[in-house]
Amino acid sequence: MSRISVRGFAVASATAVTAVGSVVGVASGSVAQNNDAEAAPAADATLLSDIPVGQQAQVQTASLAQQADAQAIAADASAKKVAEEAARKAAAETAIAKKADAEKAAKEAKERAELKEAASRSAARDASTFTVQSSYSIGQIQAMARQMVPSGQFQCFSNIVDHESSWNYHAVNASSGAYGLFQALPAGKYSSAGADWQTNPATQIKWGLNYMNGRYGSPCEAWSFWSVNHWY
Template sequence: MLEGNRVSRISVRGFAVVSATAVTTVGAVVGVASGSTGQPSQEAEATASDSTLLADIPAGQQAQVQTSSLKQQAQTQAIAADTAAQKSAEESARKQAAEDAVAKQQAAQDAKEAKEKAEKEAKEREAAKKAAASRSATRDASDFASQASYSVAQVQSMARQMVPSGQFQCFSNIVDHESTWNYKATNASSGAYGLFQALPGTKMSSAGADWQTNPATQIKWGLGYMNDRYGSPCEAWSFWQANNWY
């Protein structure tokens, strides 16, 4: 019996030392995972030393002590694994959030640029359309035979055939205010002349040498002036309304 007790005490003591060493090792791993550095502490050594006392525990209670030690090891390992997994998950979440923020910002910038480009292209198309419409006269001044004189109705008829239909009303509004369709209208104080009160009247010679007597020549000049300076008769009329001149 004495010899059997010695074997039991030695076996149990060996198991206790192994168990304590395992606990100490796990504790060291946990310490490293938590950011600790250096050698195992005196507490760990004390634990290893104290574990030899397991042999002094009655045989009936040794199984409980051994089971408790194994459970502690398992719990320590589980806590270390959970901590590492949580840290990894948090890092992945931060990385994903940063990537999502960058992608969202880039998408917003791309959408803004696309919108600005579309608006710019739409404006350019509209401007080109207006310019083409304002310059596409049905007839030219040279298409009309010269006469000694012209009535207001005849002058207006010429204008309708020379000015694009979509621009005629604006064109007519300006002529109404400037000369009431009198192609020989003269401003006594300034010398402005003709349907558009050109100042000086000789400006209209660029459209034809007969600018003083031919309303078709004056219409050609006036239409060209509105297109070149304002883009169209309607744009010229908008300016006239704001300034009472053009």
């Protein structure tokens, strides 16, 4: 049991608090009740009544200060517990939100990759199925493109070709040497899609579609870039 020393008197804290409640009633103003079950004061403890009257107030003040300290410690512990719980809850909510965002991003990336792969497979397959001709009209070239480009992407694809070459697969830029439907520079880039790139618009279409998918993700994303920059 801790003790409070008041000018030479060793007073047990618990005994002092009991004495204050029973004799003075300063802390709460309540009247002490007799209780036969209370433990007797320790033999070496000094009762409040044994302390000179002039020093009793000091004992009472020390006892009340102890009670206030104990209450402050309890309040701090409670506040800390509430703060920790709030922090755990916020962290859990943040983790859930981040997981949802990551899953959404992964799903969108997968869909773009599938679209790109499907478009590439379609272009590779369809480019070789057209009958080779000595020349092609704009209508025939556009018909090829419609069969090779996903329907939801065709208008964007067409917009780019309209601006780059007006669907002329022999178009040449006099100043730069850019060639064909997509004004590839250097013109030899088309060869990655087929050796007949100079005479076969289907080969050029295959190359152009692969280029848009590879660099921008789709013809419509390529067109969005072109609309802002006037090149792609």
